[in-house]
Amino acid sequence: MKNIINVGFIGNPNCGKTTLFNAYTGANLKVANWPGVTVEKKEGQTTYEGDVYKLIDLPGIYSLSSYTMEETVSRQCIMSDEVDVIVDVADASCLERNLYLTLQLIELGKPVILALNMMDIVEERGMEIDLHRLPEMLGIPVIPVSARKKTGLSILMHAVAHHKTNLHQSPLIHHHPGMQSSHIHNHHNEYAMVYEDYIEDKIDGIINKLNEKYKELPNKRWHAIKFLEKDTTVTEHYPLEIDDIIDKSYEKNIINQKYNFIEEIVSETLVNKSEKAASTDKIDRYLTSRFLGLPIFLVIMAFVFFLTFTIGDWLKGYFEIGLENFSAFAAEGLSAIHTNQMLSSLVLDGIIAGVGGILTFLPNIFILFLALAILEDSGYMARVAFVMDDIMGHLGLSGRAFLPLLLGFGCTVPALMASRALEHPKDRFKTIMVTPFMSCSARLPIYVLFSSMFFGKNAMLVCYSLYLLGIIVAIATAYILSKIDGTKAEHALLIELPEYKSPNTHTIAIYVWEKVKDYLGKAGTVIFIASVIMWVLLNFGPAGYVTDISQSFGSLIGKVIAPLFRPAGLGYWQIVVALIAGIAAKEVVVSSCSVLFGIQNITSASGMDSMVDTLGSLGFGAANGLALMVFCLLYVPCTASIATMQRELGSAKKTFGIILYQLAVAWIMSVIVYHIGLLF
Amino acid sequence: MTLKQGKNNQTYQVLSIDIEVKLERRLEALGLTQGTHITILNNDKKGSLTAKFRGTRFALGKRIADHIEVKEVSLS
Incomplete structure (x- = not known):
């Protein structure tokens, strides 16, 4: 068995x-x-x-x-x-x-x-x-x-x-020079951790009482120690009259005696106590220094995004060529076997355009996560919490809360989960509320596409400023929240600073591979399904299969909502449909656009040109493009993040409130940006 | 004096910790109790500081550092 x-x-x-x-x-x-x-x-x-x-x-x-x-x-x-x-x-x-x-x-x-x-x-x-x-x-x-x-x-x-079944421990051999217990039993033969006699006397006293009242209770010694520490979970569960034995909590004495014993262990078993820790101290002198700490952090982050955009874009070029070839090949193949027009439209305009467009962003995503993995594995993250603590303090949060925000640049879902490390529910709520404003990697394709479409050589600058805007909105939100709840900050930073180590290739490979797999998985599931649904909505209308998408269901839905987005310069039914679809996952905004505007290789230069032409004929220019990016930055990240928020907060009301807030902020900010943009 | 008033690279001994019970317990669990030796590594900033105790480096917020009474220890 x-x-x-x-x-x-x-x-x-x-x-x-x-x-x-x-x-x-x-x-x-x-x-x-x-x-x-x-x-x-x-x-x-x-x-x-x-x-x-x-x-x-x-x-x-x-x-x-x-x-x-x-x-x-x-x-x-x-x-x-x-x-x-x-x-x-x-x-x-x-x-x-x-x-x-x-x-x-x-x-x-x-x-x-x-x-x-x-x-x-x-x-x-x-x-x-x-x-x-x-x-x-x-x-x-x-x-x-x-x-x-x-x-x-x-x-x-x-x-x-x-x-596994051996409750009996190995023989204990203690020396304890000058500390031999004068206690009734010599506990040193029985237990690793033996307290001073006055504590042991009390433990024995409580065990006697426990024996009378709770005969079946296993491990009475542990329970007795918990009574001495006044551990409420134990004292409430097993009420016991022991006022004659203990007059106060002995927790401190117990902790101190444990640490004394540890000192004894360490002095007996550890040879050549390390002196090499000095290198970590040397690095910390710069990375955590008063004046250099923050600039160094900002430079590191700027470098991370610089790599993401430049090297990522360079590699992306090759992916686009591959996609173009594949799409042409598929089109040829489909017509060679005389596939009917509807099916080949589904494959070419729906699936290949939607999913393929997303896949070309893989290099950008890969580099961003590679950089984050190296930062996380080196031990630098805990220092960031220290460097940011003073600034976060002004926002009513501890430096520790900065880590979820930083992880939010990668993906909102694990970032929301990382907020669990915060002790106070209020801090957690605040962090969960502002984390989605940190621009996650799924929003990257939208910026890359629209900024290079409308801003040419200033594209990278526009991308940077979107990241910055996300951070500013997050900070402003946290600041307002801390003014509203007004309570004096309870938080206090307390975080271990691990030794630095050179990043481990295997660890980083796992980390990055998991993220890439997630991304591919998303392209194969959520984005695939969204592309198919989008295609159906755009090719079928009340009159059945339609070739003119302005007669489709998608167009009808979009036209109802579009007026709401007119003040933000987004009052186009195609854009509205793309934004709604984007709630499934932010990348879907890009894949939907390619389906909506019927452009198969939307991320390539020729695809972008024809998209700009199409949009231009609708009166959609640079200001509209900027407003669109701002809206995408700030509105609900994705269904997965909503589900995570709900699970972490355990309150549908709070989750719903946060969603409304995100939509409101996104709308207001995009209106502002649109009108400022029109001035130029 | 409080830990926050301490100097870099100087070792102190904790005299008392006067902070809400929850946080005090947390510090105790990390081994920072009365009598513990703690070495300040970086106390240049206005707010938090870094220090080493029981063989590990920690970042401690200002509120914690303000509420730990210490005295200097001369290491012979």
Whole structure:
């Protein structure tokens, strides 16, 4: 019979749990070098010696007391029956911090295995860890691994297999010179973490009371410690009269004594404490410096977008040639086999024009995500939170809230999810509200297309200013919100600054590949379907199949709404239809335009010229184009982001409110921009 | 003196943390308690600062740094 053993991967933020999880399950979950990348638990499977192991990757936590949403998720999961064996992943290059959680996990009484990750970095820094002494002091198996280099993986699984039911710990060997317990039992033989006698006396007292009242309660020692810490979840669940034993919360004493023990462990097991950390300090002197920090950040971001536009556009040229050839080839093929006119119109004007047009933007998207991946993997992101903290403070947000905004340049959906790392619900709401204004990669095709159509050599400048406008609207919104709620800022920045590391090729390859796959997937699903629907709406009308699209359903719908958009210079039924379709995904605006105006290779120079001609004959000029881009920048990003917002906020009312706000802002701003544009 | 008043590259010992319980707990969980040694890395800005304690670098907001009482430690 096959058993399923549930293994929970837990550890401090940024210690490599996800990398380890990916190594076992072959999954391609995103990893990066800043704390709080994983915000949801993820599950995967692996088999070892005929048993099935369900692996659970949890958001990183520093302790089992929970403060943020992600910490609550991890704590609840690890304490429930969902987890049979705990694999505590620790960053070996930062043992002192990581062992605190380890000691708490050991006290839980479930089988714990310590996976010492990043042993390669430890070696690199010339440190050594006494792997013989460490398990003696902790009483649990300690397995050195390197998730990045995939070493030690099978030994770790072996340890999990053999300790899954083994509640009894390995023998403990303590020395504790001069600290021998004068307590009734010598707990040093039983527990890794032994407190000073006055605490142990109280623990014993509470255990006695628990024995009387809650005989069936497992692991009474852990519960007793929670009583001493005045942990409300435990004290409320198991009311107990213990006023004669404790007069106050002993939480501080317990924490301090745990850290004292950790110091003892570190001093006994860590050889050649690292001096190499100095290089991170040296880099930080510039990147986090008072005067240089912000300019450096801005230069880096400008460079990222510069690469996205220049190199991306250069590569895009080749994609366009490929698409043109393919389209011509398909047209030839279809007429050679005498396909009927309706079907070949669907394929050429609907599918190839719509989906193909989107695919030509792949190089731009690829470069943007490559740059973001390198930034995230290097460890710079946490510094950005520090650099931006003062500015964000004026907006009533902590620097930490800047990270979701920055991720918003890539894709709004994960950016909205990253807001979970914020502690206060108010901060989360504000961040979720302003994140969609950060221009995501799906909006890029719209800018690239319309700015090069109407602004020629100033196209890149126009693109930059759209990004800037998005940021300004986001800042203004946050500022207004902080004035409205008026409460004094509760937030305070608190974020770990990881050591810098050279970006890992494999990590970055996974990250970028996932994004490219998403993009291709979107082109094959949402955009494909939207293109087909668009084609149907434009080729069928009340009179059936029509060749004149002004008689189609799409035209009828668009004409009803168009007057609403006239003040913004967007009162054309084709544009309105494209904007409505764009709610499915922003790229659809571009693919719809190509279907709407019947231009097969809309992104090529000749395609753009004929589009400009068509639009020009309608009276749609540069000012209208600019207003269109502004509207696309600010209105509802896509259905996926609406769904994510709804899930993160858990309130349809708030989600709906945000959507209305986005539409209103988009309309107002595009009206303003249109009228300013008309002046020139 | 408070941590915010501290100098770069100087190590201090925490005397007390006077901030709402929730945040104090969070700092404690990170190992910043009474008696902890903390080294300031960069306190040039008006607001937040970076510091190292228990072997890890952290960025601490001004509100936290203002509410931690410290005294200088001379490392022999």
